[in-house]
Amino acid sequence: DQQVKQNSPSLSVQEGRISILNCDYTNSMFDYFLWYKKYPAEGPTFLISISSIKDKNEDGRFTVFLNKSAKHLSLHIVPSQPGDSAVYFCAANSGGSNYKLTFGKGTLLTVNP
Amino acid sequence: EPEVTQTPSHQVTQMGQEVILRCVPISNHLYFYWYRQILGQKVEFLVSFYNNEISEKSEIFDDQFSVERPDGSNFTLKIRSTKLEDSAMYFCASRRTGGNTEAFFGQGTRLTVV
Numbered sequence: 001d002q003q004v005k006q007n008s009p010s011l012s013v014q015e016g017r018i019s020i021l022n023c024d025y026t027n028s029m030f031d032y033f034l035w036y037k038k039y040p041a042e043g044p045t046f047l048i049s050i051s052s053i054k055d056k057n058e059d060g061r062f063t064v065f066l067n068k069s070a071k072h073l074s075l076h077i078v079p080s081q082p083g084d085s086a087v088y089f090c091a092a093n094s095g096g097s098n099y100k101l102t103f104g105k106g107t108l109l110t111v112n113p
Numbered sequence: 114e115p116e117v118t119q120t121p122s123h124q125v126t127q128m129g130q131e132v133i134l135r136c137v138p139i140s141n142h143l144y145f146y147w148y149r150q151i152l153g154q155k156v157e158f159l160v161s162f163y164n165n166e167i168s169e170k171s172e173i174f175d176d177q178f179s180v181e182r183p184d185g186s187n188f189t190l191k192i193r194s195t196k197l198e199d200s201a202m203y204f205c206a207s208r209r210t211g212g213n214t215e216a217f218f219g220q221g222t223r224l225t226v227v
């Protein structure tokens with residue numbers, strides 16, 4: 001069962017433009033959402049997160065939006081830079097006693113110079 | 114900056130052999146995890162560990178898998194009898210608390226079963 005879905009396997013944007021990565025989830029018990037960035041042969045690196053009590057969180061060029069009613073979140077990167085090229089994973093926290101993170105399949109972002 | 118470290122970076126083993134993947138989580142973290150990523154697929158949860166015991170495990174984490182925190186700093190994943198389908202990147206992660214905090218991941222161990 002795919003509780004966290006990233007329906008776009010890849011996205012290509014021009015340097016300086018906005019990148020928008022999307023994520024949908026099905027489990028209404030998720031209460032904390034995270035975006036991770038991953039380069040080949042490296043572990044996922046935390047990028048930004050948002051609690052379910054908020055609808056927006058911003059950190060520099062990165063902004064995450066959460067629409068709870070639609071069970072949808074998105075990551076905006078503006079302006080996009082070539083160094084942003086990586087796989088981006090959406091993850092959700094299922095709460096409880098173990099705080100397991102459930103990951104989407106990832107979106108490969110390519111930022112072209 | 115503190116980081117999660119994993120050794121080895123790459124392990125090649127024969128099918129049926131036992132492997133131990135090692136991790137040193139960030140020192141003041143309390144929650145520990147193993148995840149894996151088969152090539153081209155998503156990052157999958159294997160097991161979570163808190164207070165010296167498994168708090169949750171996935172259906173992937175069958176009797177062939179075990180975890181241990183033998184000395185208060187290392188966190189190991191053992192696969193008793195490896196299968197070809199165990200070939201994957203294995204990531205260790207740790208979290209400071211169980212609340213709304215991020216998990217920090219290690220660089221991963223690439224396990225190749227031949």
